[in-house]
Amino acid sequence: MTACDDRPTDPRVLRSRAKMIDAATDLLIEAGPRAVTVDAVSERSGVAKSTLYRHWDSREGLLVDVMRANVPDIDPAPDGLGFEASIRHVVTELAAMFSSPRWRGILPALMMLQQHQPELAEIAHADHQGKRQILDAVLQLGVAEGRLPADIDEELVARQLIGPIFFAVLTAHPDDDAAVDRTVEFVLERFFASYPG
Amino acid sequence: MTACDDRPTDPRVLRSRAKMIDAATDLLIEAGPRAVTVDAVSERSGVAKSTLYRHWDSREGLLVDVMRANVPDIDPAPDGLGFEASIRHVVTELAAMFSSPRWRGILPALMMLQQHQPELAEIAHADHQGKRQILDAVLQLGVAEGRLPADIDEELVARQLIGPIFFAVLTAHPDDDAAVDRTVEFVLERFFASYPG
């Protein structure tokens, strides 16, 4: 008997929960958080409203789990790849994450809602930290290889690498996917130019 | 008799309009766009609901004008300042804009709402273009001074300069104002390092 095994294993629970989160996610992407109403989620998912309230005690709670379920993961850089290839890998991975239509549709809502909902702010912050950890590992690899100064400020470098891509995604027209690719190339080019090997 | 002088000059119109936009702005900043309801704006502003519908034909229209009224202006770089001082000026100005509590409270809402409201997307785009024009002028000054290559891609450089600041504002904790300042310094430092004079 394992401790803390309070995860639901009943397939009925998992099924209905997944259906509702999927429906809510679709609504969120299609028409924004305003469209994620209890009735709309119930209708779209085919799950009864009463069931929804058996899983969450309010609409807010559902929205929190919708965000949690959609925060994307990225692959950390494989071991033994070397600094330059590793950082290329991570930045490219991050750019792909930001460019994915799914996350593009959700991220702005998360950025806004987190302002007035501490629970969502935590999710956003945890996501941020998770990605930072992966990037920091690569930067430390750069230090170990003597390519980066030992006293490098990882936070500032992270902003320098991710900021332009983040900015491009939130401002560029949705059809202009090439913009992000160009930005990635430019960012990396300038990064290596300023920390020459 | 000037043509196209259809701007309302009646002080009553200007007064009530300003009151409503102010109230709506406060609500938007305090609790997000969901809180900007017709009744709430009416109550908070002290202006009757019927008057609100004399000015706008829907809640959406009001929200559009709220955004329009709050898009911040920045000072363009003064003439004769030279390239390096000019770009410092513009980037600092942009950072101050992003850091202002007012715009910090509104920008995320604009970023989100623009996804499903073309009118707001236009406002965001026009704002972006306006700032870009100011920055581009400074970059062209750099080209004229021989500090930047003539074939410089202004869009990419703009993202490089603004992206990290934008990112810092939307992710950093609201109380950490110093983070933006550090980012500005770092961005400029690296910019001048990679385009040495």
Next chain:
DNA sequence: CGGAAACGATACGAAACAGTATCGTAGCGA
């Protein structure tokens, strides 16, 4: 197979919200 738990369907209440309508009042400008 049989009990327990989850689900579906639906109805319901209360409040919020958008938008309309009416009418008397107040303020502006000519």
Next chain:
DNA sequence: TCGCTACGATACTGTTTCGTATCGTTTCCG
């Protein structure tokens, strides 16, 4: 001062939305 226009107050309709309650049915799991 006088007419026109904007405004305030308020009531009202219809819809949306949240959240609760009930009860018969299905589904899982031991």
